[in-house]
Amino acid sequence: MRFFIDTANIEEIKEIAKWGVLSGVTTNPSLIAKEGKDFKKVVGEICEIVDGDISAEVICTDPEGMIKEGKEIAKWHKNVVIKLPTIPSGLEACKALSKENIKVNMTLCFSVNQALLCASAGAKYVSPFVGRLDDINQDGIMLIKDLATVFKVQNIKTEILSASIRNPLHVIESARAGADVATIPYKVFKQMIQHPLTDKGLEKFLNDWNEAMLKKTAVTA
Numbered sequence: 001m002r003f004f005i006d007t008a009n010i011e012e013i014k015e016i017a018k019w020g021v022l023s024g025v026t027t028n029p030s031l032i033a034k035e036g037k038d039f040k041k042v043v044g045e046i047c048e049i050v051d052g053d054i055s056a057e058v059i060c061t062d063p064e065g066m067i068k069e070g071k072e073i074a075k076w077h078k079n080v081v082i083k084l085p086t087i088p089s090g091l092e093a094c095k096a097l098s099k100e101n102i103k104v105n106m107t108l109c110f111s112v113n114q115a116l117l118c119a120s121a122g123a124k125y126v127s128p129f130v131g132r133l134d135d136i137n138q139d140g141i142m143l144i145k146d147l148a149t150v151f152k153v154q155n156i157k158t159e160i161l162s163a164s165i166r167n168p169l170h171v172i173e174s175a176r177a178g179a180d181v182a183t184i185p186y187k188v189f190k191q192m193i194q195h196p197l198t199d200k201g202l203e204k205f206l207n208d209w210n211e212a213m214l215k216k217t218a219v220t221a
């Protein structure tokens with residue numbers, strides 16, 4: 001499973017990119033709005049930091065508007081993936097953009113049927129929202145499992161991009177369920193790398209080393 005970061009914050013992207021673990025970035029209108037910067041400028045900056053698929057979402061909801069906006073955004077950088085909502089006009093726009101070899105990520109996906117339609121319309125990625133399903137007492141990870149099974153049986157090449165991840169267990173469960181990619185918030189990346197036994201173990205290694213060096217210096221002095 002590859003890792004994308006789910007943020008439009010440049011500092012967060014820079015920090016996690018340094019770890020060498022990022023294959024892409026996802027943004028959405030809420031994340032872009034939170035940064036209070038120009039959309040095109042932010043996407044351009046992100047493309048300079050991460051060499052991988054960068055999702056940028058359209059604002060239009062009618063098919064013609066989505067196609068026009070999608071084509072325009074796709075010109076910003078070769079790595080830009082157009083993010084479209086999983087609604088009928090989104091499917092129409094997905095088909096039209098995919099035909100022109102523009103990569104599409106279908107977002108706000110909450111069911112296997114929606115995902116099957118997205119795949120048929122030519123989507124490169126489909127983004128099931130794990131956390132938002134959990135929020136309404138539905139099992140988000142179960143959707144990832146079902147999708148992985150169905151896509152495998154049907155030999156569907158559309159990639160499952162596990163989204164709306166809220167905690168480190170969502171990441172593990174997405175990997176176990178067969179997601180191709182997980183898009184993860186900055187805070188969750190920080191939680192993933194943390195382990196108290198790593199910190200404790202490192203502290204002991206360094207203390208032992210320093211003590212031994214002090215003794216050696218004392219003997220040779």
Ligand code: G3P
Pocket residue numbers: 006026028129131132163164165166183
């Ligand atoms: O990638 C989609 C993600 O940004 C939504 O996350 O936490 O707002 O449900 P959340």
